[in-house]
Amino acid sequence: MTAPRLSALVVARNEQERLPECLASLAFADEVVVVLDRSTDASAEIAHAAGARVIEGAWELEGERRNTGIAACTGDWILEVDADERVDAALAEAIRETIATSRFAWHQVPVDNYVGGRLIRHGWAGSFGTTSVPRLFRRGAKRWRAQRVHPGLDWTGEEGPRITRGALIHLVDRDISDMLRRLDKYSSAKAADLIASGDIGSLAANLRRFFSRGFKSYVSRKGYKEGGWGVLLALCTGAFPLLSYLKAKLEPEKHGGGR
Known part of the structure; x- marks a missing residue:
């Protein structure tokens, strides 16, 4: 029996610094497809090389x-990876073993999140980070919805067991300032999505979400184990929906369109 072909997909914009290591970690795939959105740096040359x-x-x-x-991938299975992520050797081996035997349509992949050089295992929640992502799937099983930030997913087929060996190494933020810049960027994009939907929600509902999401991050997801980093994650996790709402409500002219 012929082994299933694996396509690795990277979607990026101006990622010339991080793209080389990302692509090197995907050497185990049968095909690598790189989608560059309005890139003006050397990303295209790096990907071609x-x-x-x-x-x-x-x-x-x-x-x-x-x-x-x-749609551009031709493999039987597709693995989505961002430019700030790397597939470690153990995960690469586990992915190959999974697609060789799986009868399912998709699988969750474990994630190790780093801020600078620090691995932060606890506190990731909501739209600000996660420790498991549905990135490995059969061609035709996954479709993203038309949204700017953290779009929803539509699935065809049954979810299989979560892969437990290895990890997708996510260099999520360089430092605290980078984390806050990401919060600003994500909330601006989410504000545009809210305005486009015609329903931005209410202040009361988003205040409740601020506290419930912060509690989930710090307590339910055990962010307290990370000390001050857990407090920071809880604040960002809770602030994301509230800040998105406030931008849509108070500055609609700045967030009514564009990326």
Whole structure:
């Protein structure tokens, strides 16, 4: 029996610094597809040199550009990886073993999140981070919805067991300032999504979400084990929906369109 082919998909914008290590970690895949959204740096040259198939264009919505990449993949299975992520050797081996025997449509992949050089295992929650992502799937099983930030997913088929060996190494933030810049960027994109939907919600509802999400991050997801980093994660996790709402409510002219 012929072994299933694996496509690795990377969607990026101006990631020339982090793209080389990301692509090097995907050498175990049969095909690498890189989608570059409005990139103006050397990302295209780096991807071509690594043997990847490159698709360049401009997409307003994250879901649209990710779906473009999925459609371009030719493998039986697809693994989605961001430029700030690397697949470690143990996870690469586990992925190969999984697709060789799985009867399911998709699988969750474990994530190790780093801020600078520090591994932070606890406190990731909501839309600000996670320790498991549905990135390994059969071609045709996954479709992203048309949204700017953290778009929803539509699945065809049954979810299989979570992969437990190895990890997707996520270099999520360089430092605290980088984390706060990410919160600002994500909340601006979410504000645009809220305005486009015609329902931005209410202040009361988002205040409740601030406290419930912060509690989930710090207590339920055990962020307290990370000391001050857990407090910071809880604040960012709770602030994301509230800040998104406030931007949509108070500054709609700044967030009514664009990325």
